[in-house]
Amino acid sequence: MFNMQTSGYVALFIAVVASRLFTDKANKLLSAEEKIRLKEGGLKNLGYALIILLVLVGTFYAVLKNVEIDRRTLISGYFAGLLVFLFARIIFNQKRMVKIELNKDYQRFTNFAQIASFLGVAWFGYVFL
Numbered sequence: 244m245f246n247m248q249t250s251g252y253v254a255l256f257i258a259v260v261a262s263r264l265f266t267d268k269a270n271k272l273l274s275a276e277e278k279i280r281l282k283e284g285g286l287k288n289l290g291y292a293l294i295i296l297l298v299l300v301g302t303f304y305a306v307l308k309n310v311e312i313d314r315r316t317l318i319s320g321y322f323a324g325l326l327v328f329l330f331a332r333i334i335f336n337q338k339r340m341v342k343i344e345l346n347k348d349y350q351r352f353t354n355f356a357q358i359a360s361f362l363g364v365a366w367f368g369y370v371f372l
Contacts, residue, residue, distance in 0.1 A: 251370035258363020262356040269352035273345065280343045288339070292332060299324050315372060322368030329364060333357045
């Protein structure tokens with residue numbers, strides 16, 4: 244039977260697949276020089292993003308285990324934080340792509356990939372709240 248929670252899993256799965264397809268398409272549009280420019284700062288930025296994400300997840304579990312709080316409120320706060328994080332990453336990545344002068348088609352497909360991820364997580368969070 245298909246219900247709202249199932250639609251959350253389906254949306255998340257579709258978002259992951261769509262994001263991957265858009266990212267693969269975008270990567271094929273880069274020249275060798277653009278790939279080098281992109282990778283030069285990429286690992287450092289990925290590290291920062293992972294640290295922020297780990298702090299968000301760690302805070303969620305610490306609050307879940309140690310604080311008396313309504314579970315729905317906690318999950319709402321977690322998903323709100325996750326969406327803010329994803330939205331900030333979209334903006335940051337867009338500014339970075341413009342700064343290092345990547346071609347417009349790459350930027351467009353990368354934006355599609357990030358928006359697909361954002362919408363998938365947003366719908367997943369919405370149906371479980």
